[in-house]
Amino acid sequence: xxxxxxxxxxxxxxxxxxxxxxxxxxxxxxxxxxxxxxxxxxxxxxxxxxxxxxxxxxxxxxxxxxxxxxxxxxxxxxxxxxxxxxxxxxxxxxxxxxxxxxxxxxxxxxxxxxxxxxxxxxxxxxxxxxxxxxxxxxxxxxxxxxxxxxxxxxxxxxxxxxxxxxxxxxxxxxxxxxxxxxxxxxxxxxxxxxxxxxxxxxxxxxxxxxxxxxxxxxxxxxxxxxxxxxxxxxxxxxxxxxxxxxxxxxxxxxxxxxxxxxxxxxxxxxx
Numbered sequence: 414x415x416x417x418x419x420x421x422x423x424x425x426x427x428x429x430x431x432x433x434x435x436x437x438x439x440x441x442x443x444x445x446x447x448x449x450x451x452x453x454x455x456x457x458x459x460x461x462x463x464x465x466x467x468x469x470x471x472x473x474x475x476x477x478x479x480x481x482x483x484x485x486x487x488x489x490x491x492x493x494x495x496x497x498x499x500x501x502x503x504x505x506x507x508x509x510x511x512x513x514x515x516x517x518x519x520x521x522x523x524x525x526x527x528x529x530x531x532x533x534x535x536x537x538x539x540x541x542x543x544x545x546x547x548x549x550x551x552x553x554x555x556x557x558x559x560x561x562x563x564x565x566x567x568x569x570x571x572x573x574x575x576x577x578x579x580x581x582x583x584x585x586x587x588x589x590x591x592x593x594x595x596x597x598x599x600x601x602x603x604x605x606x607x608x609x610x611x612x613x614x615x616x617x618x619x620x621x622x623x624x625x626x627x628x629x630x631x632x633x634x635x636x637x638x639x640x641x642x643x644x645x646x647x648x649x650x651x652x653x654x655x656x657x658x659x660x661x662x663x664x665x666x667x668x669x670x671x672x673x674x675x676x677x678x679x680x681x682x683x684x
Contacts, residue, residue, distance in 0.1 A: 421470075439611070457589040507628070617641075
């Protein structure tokens, strides 16, 4: 038991340290690196061991290592050079984050439950002679409908900052991913991304959003792998607000955000 706890703590510390070194590669300001590392270490995912088990900590650690490789030089690797690393790391990362591969939760191949529903629907419309072509087209529409739903759920900001509240999904255990007080920093950061430097993390997010059409975040926790990309955007927003020269304006903007963030941290800490 002691050895297991020690290993868990060692993994968590390695994860946090590797993320800190990654932020040092991305941001010139030490205050931004320290702020993001603090947020990373106390995210709801990090502080709830029942939701973030060892395999997921290892996945985040591998992800940090992936981007440390890409950013090992002052100029990050371009898309062509980054893509092989994305493909190489993607499979083990998915294996570590997927709790249990269940074919019925994939949009395809067809599963018996969907086929049964379509057959029942077709027989009710045309009990004499339901045609196979219409049956197949209905199945195709079901597949496309699932893929569309999966994609829009994967890019839904409400899912990341508010646990989809007040539109919680039926049958899904919604969990907080990021503190909602970080949303303003995220929005500001979207307008101040440095594409020449941030493109690998942006492309990784797009890569996962597309993968989300097949691996719904209702069942597969692939959105865990978006943490570095989201924190990058939050860091850009923090960096921009900290660059405001007028102290009064900076205080008026940042003080309420930090006060709300501290309140959220206390609330989550008491759970």
